[in-house]
Amino acid sequence: MLTHDDTRSEAGTAGLPLVSARELSKTFGGVQALKGVSIDIVPGEVHGLVGANGAGKSTLIRILAGLIVPDGGEIRVDGRPVSLPDPSAATALGMSFIHQELAFVPGMTVLENITLGIPKPSRFGMVDWKATEREIAPIAARVGITAPLSANVSGLSTAENWLVNICRALVRKARLIVMDEPTASLSADEVEKLFTIVEGLSASGVAVLYVSHRLDEILRLCDRVTVFRDGRSVAGFERTDLAHGRLVEAIVGGKVDRLESRHEQATIADVVLSVRGVASLPMVRDVSLDLHRGEVLGIGGLVGAGRSELARLIFGADRLDAGSMMLDGRPYAPRSPSAAVKAGVGLVPEERRTEALILTKSIAFNALLANLEKIVRSPLLPLIDGQKRKTLAEAIMRDLAVKTDSIDKAVGKLSGGNQQKVVIGRWLLKRPRVLILDEPTRGVDIGARAEIHRLIRKLADDGMAVIVISSDPDELPDLSDRVLVMAEGCVVRELRGEAISRTAIIEASYRAKEQSGKR
Amino acid sequence: MSDATFESRRLSPRTRLALGVFARYATIIGLVGMIAAFSVLSPRAFPTLNNFTNVLNQASLAVIISGGLTLAVIVGELDLSVGFAASLHGVLVTGLIVSNQIPVPVAILIVLLLGALVGYVNGLIVTRLKVNSVIATLGVGTILTGLAFAYASGVPIVAGVPESFLQISLGRWLFGIPNNILIMAVVLGSLWVLVERTSIGQEIQAVGGNPAAARLAGIDVARIKTLGFVISGVCAALTGVLLSSRLGSGTTNAADSYLMTAFAAVFLGSATLRDGEFHIVGTLIGALIIAFGFNGLNIFGAPTFSQYIFQGAILIVAVGLSSLGRIIAES
Numbered sequence: 001m002l003t004h005d006d007t008r009s010e011a012g013t014a015g016l017p018l019v020s021a022r023e024l025s026k027t028f029g030g031v032q033a034l035k036g037v038s039i040d041i042v043p044g045e046v047h048g049l050v051g052a053n054g055a056g057k058s059t060l061i062r063i064l065a066g067l068i069v070p071d072g073g074e075i076r077v078d079g080r081p082v083s084l085p086d087p088s089a090a091t092a093l094g095m096s097f098i099h100q101e102l103a104f105v106p107g108m109t110v111l112e113n114i115t116l117g118i119p120k121p122s123r124f125g126m127v128d129w130k131a132t133e134r135e136i137a138p139i140a141a142r143v144g145i146t147a148p149l150s151a152n153v154s155g156l157s158t159a160e161n162w163l164v165n166i167c168r169a170l171v172r173k174a175r176l177i178v179m180d181e182p183t184a185s186l187s188a189d190e191v192e193k194l195f196t197i198v199e200g201l202s203a204s205g206v207a208v209l210y211v212s213h214r215l216d217e218i219l220r221l222c223d224r225v226t227v228f229r230d231g232r233s234v235a236g237f238e239r240t241d242l243a244h245g246r247l248v249e250a251i252v253g254g255k256v257d258r259l260e261s262r263h264e265q266a267t268i269a270d271v272v273l274s275v276r277g278v279a280s281l282p283m284v285r286d287v288s289l290d291l292h293r294g295e296v297l298g299i300g301g302l303v304g305a306g307r308s309e310l311a312r313l314i315f316g317a318d319r320l321d322a323g324s325m326m327l328d329g330r331p332y333a334p335r336s337p338s339a340a341v342k343a344g345v346g347l348v349p350e351e352r353r354t355e356a357l358i359l360t361k362s363i364a365f366n367a368l369l370a371n372l373e374k375i376v377r378s379p380l381l382p383l384i385d386g387q388k389r390k391t392l393a394e395a396i397m398r399d400l401a402v403k404t405d406s407i408d409k410a411v412g413k414l415s416g417g418n419q420q421k422v423v424i425g426r427w428l429l430k431r432p433r434v435l436i437l438d439e440p441t442r443g444v445d446i447g448a449r450a451e452i453h454r455l456i457r458k459l460a461d462d463g464m465a466v467i468v469i470s471s472d473p474d475e476l477p478d479l480s481d482r483v484l485v486m487a488e489g490c491v492v493r494e495l496r497g498e499a500i501s502r503t504a505i506i507e508a509s510y511r512a513k514e515q516s517g518k519r
Numbered sequence: 520m521s522d523a524t525f526e527s528r529r530l531s532p533r534t535r536l537a538l539g540v541f542a543r544y545a546t547i548i549g550l551v552g553m554i555a556a557f558s559v560l561s562p563r564a565f566p567t568l569n570n571f572t573n574v575l576n577q578a579s580l581a582v583i584i585s586g587g588l589t590l591a592v593i594v595g596e597l598d599l600s601v602g603f604a605a606s607l608h609g610v611l612v613t614g615l616i617v618s619n620q621i622p623v624p625v626a627i628l629i630v631l632l633l634g635a636l637v638g639y640v641n642g643l644i645v646t647r648l649k650v651n652s653v654i655a656t657l658g659v660g661t662i663l664t665g666l667a668f669a670y671a672s673g674v675p676i677v678a679g680v681p682e683s684f685l686q687i688s689l690g691r692w693l694f695g696i697p698n699n700i701l702i703m704a705v706v707l708g709s710l711w712v713l714v715e716r717t718s719i720g721q722e723i724q725a726v727g728g729n730p731a732a733a734r735l736a737g738i739d740v741a742r743i744k745t746l747g748f749v750i751s752g753v754c755a756a757l758t759g760v761l762l763s764s765r766l767g768s769g770t771t772n773a774a775d776s777y778l779m780t781a782f783a784a785v786f787l788g789s790a791t792l793r794d795g796e797f798h799i800v801g802t803l804i805g806a807l808i809i810a811f812g813f814n815g816l817n818i819f820g821a822p823t824f825s826q827y828i829f830q831g832a833i834l835i836v837a838v839g840l841s842s843l844g845r846i847i848a849e850s
Contacts, residue, residue, distance in 0.1 A: 341737030
């Protein structure tokens with residue numbers, strides 16, 4: 001295992017930049033995504049890149065990866081101007097990219113995935129897998145892959161997938177590894193593992209461009225940070241002058257209000273949803289909870305604790321193996337999501353692009369999808385009333401401050417934060433009795449996150465019963481009246497009022513894990 | 520990092536725009552170009568009102584069966600049973616009228632309901648048993664062919680077909696326009712309104728666009744998919760009825776070849792005006808291209824084999840244009 005090298009930042013800043021981008025600009029169909037960004041990445045540094053969604057981070061990454069060509073500006077590698085017309089050019093220059101959605105060939109082994117597309121030693125014209133394995137094994141060990149190289153990638157955890165991807169990058173002699181939101185789907189202990197790897201990479205001279213919304217990670221890990229805002233690089237920080245507040249100010253371009261209101265009285269109000277001993281094996285084993293009118297109930301815990309599965313269970317998307325539920329005092333056993341919606345339950349799913357939105361369809365189409373009865377001329381003649389459709393869709397977009405020029409724009413063209421607002425808007429209009437939001441602010445910028453939080457709070461104040469599932473330990477204390485911590489498919493701790501804190505949630509998630517003594 | 524982005528990467532914005540326009544309008548340009556070319560080459564026989572009416576009349580059955588198939592493909596499934604179903608229902612309707620002495624309107628109603636039933640069975644097999652729709656509808660279609668042979672023993676039902684039944688296809692009830700064209704217009708218009716202007720249509724499009732998201736938005740995906748198959752089944756049955764009326768007989772296998780025509784029309788349609796999305800207007804244009812193509816080949820006395828080559832080639836071109844459109848849409 002690699003060790004942390006304290007001299008890395010010194011060595012880094014002194015040297016010639018490995019990759020240097022100057023005044024890059026790029027326009028997509030009239031929208032200027034990059035108005036002039038510059039960034040220097042020196043060998044062996046961990047360089048943080050932060051900015052709101054739509055600030056231009058992904059555009060920069062796509063330019064470096066050779067996926068798109070900038071309209072203006074210059075990129076130098078080792079001081080020499082280069083052009084990056086395609087991904088192979090980026091690979092040849094030693095740049096490697098690891099994305100949120102990891103690309104693997106399912107059914108193939110770890111070794112096959114690592115060596116996919118690169119020349120391998122051969123015997124008699126056939127690939128010599130033994131020799132290949134001998135070559136790869138030391139690198140795999142270096143990044144900490146414990147799974148056998150002959151294991152099928154489908155059986156690996158997300159964290160192990162990351163390791164395989166990093167190994168893949170090193171095998172290709174990467175000198176810069178770009179990581180886009182690496183911890184979005186990792187649990188807390190997997191995040192720790194990733195940090196160790198990143199520090200090790202940096203110590204061995206590999207530069208890492210670390211793109212994340214999670215500022216605590218940026219603060220902890222990065223030697224230098226560049227902040228993008230509205231397509232420009234607006235600030236750069238050295239490690240010594242990094243601070244949470246200054247970063248947030250640079251990202252937002254002003255001060256951010258902290259959410260203050262909290263419902264102390266909420267738990268006295270009526271129980272809307274009552275869940276008793278439900279199970280959906282293997283992920284949900286035994287969960288009981290009461291959800292009250294006007295309450296925001298946070299559900300915390302590690303990834304894999306069964307939280308999303310609990311949400312799917314309440315929403316009728318998965319089958320109930322045991323237990324029962326009551327909604328407004330009546331038995332509630334939805335056989336499908338459509339039955340759950342009819343009964344008055346809504347879900348904002350975890351994966352908005354694959355589970356919530358039809359990306360090629362318009363904003364109005366997506367926002368109104370659960371509200372079609374509101375835009376027809378009459379229930380008997382379900383013809384859509386264009387005027388109603390327009391009025392309603394525009395009202396949602398205005399209420400949620402979705403930034404778009406038209407309600408007929410394809411929803412896939414919006415930024416992550418605006419896409420999420422469209423999904424929430426769908427339920428805002430529907431007004432269900434119970435709304436479950438699964439990771440509502442994942443991959444959403446700080447400004448939109450504050451707006452979404454305000455919105456959730458307002459829904460609860462208006463009497464809706466809300467469940468928020470979040471893996472971000474900072475999110476639940478801001479938002480919740482009460483927090484349930486789940487582990488191994490069970491509720492292990494209930495936190496109320498002042499007891500709700502980031503540390504209490506994390507501690508409860510881990511304590512339970514140790515007690516159950518599994519994994 | 521999908522393949523689509525890799526494709527688009529090499530294209531300059533101008534090339535992409537040009538390609539996009541080409542992919543969207545290629546079918547319409549093709550249709551207009553073909554009509555213009557035939558008009559120049561055969562100025563007496565081709566560009567006449569009579570010939571155009573004739574082409575539309577010929578195309579009407581293909582348009583109806585393709586319109587139904589469009590619903591099945593919009594919800595994300597394929598229905599390979601349409602041709603076989605049309606054949607069976609053509610035989611059945613003649614049989615009911617001739618052998619069972621059932622009044623013509625009643626017989627037609629029965630057959631349309633049976634068409635709906637076939638679609639419903641297709642839908643159940645696909646949504647409940649989770650059988651891939653290609654396999655499910657191929658199996659059902661083959662069974663239907665078997666039933667048609669069992670019913671008619673493979674012999675066409677010709678004798679005793681009443682004039683009133685023949686008049687459905689031969690008659691001109693309104694402004695001297697052939698009935699089949701009128702029926703086609705009504706069916707296609709209804710389908711267009713259903714898909715584009717109703718809440719059910721929105722659900723149909725949502726299910727086709729992203730079934731997982733549609734389900735989590737509270738849409739009953741299985742019900743909508745089944746509805747797509749039912750509409751496809753009813754349109755196939757109607758095509759069978761009209762074909763029997765036109766031929767004056769119930770013949771097993773008579774409508775089988777509509778399967779190819781319908782698929783070519785639907786895929787040509789998906790490349791028209793929208794980027795690789797199936798829609799009713801597109802299907803109409805697709806069906807017209809095929810109809811005018813056949814008409815032209817006939818006028819120039821092209822041999823039979825060329826018609827097969829034309830149809831096969833146009834299917835491939837259609838699917839190619841359709842996927843080109845999708846690549847551009849995703850970039």
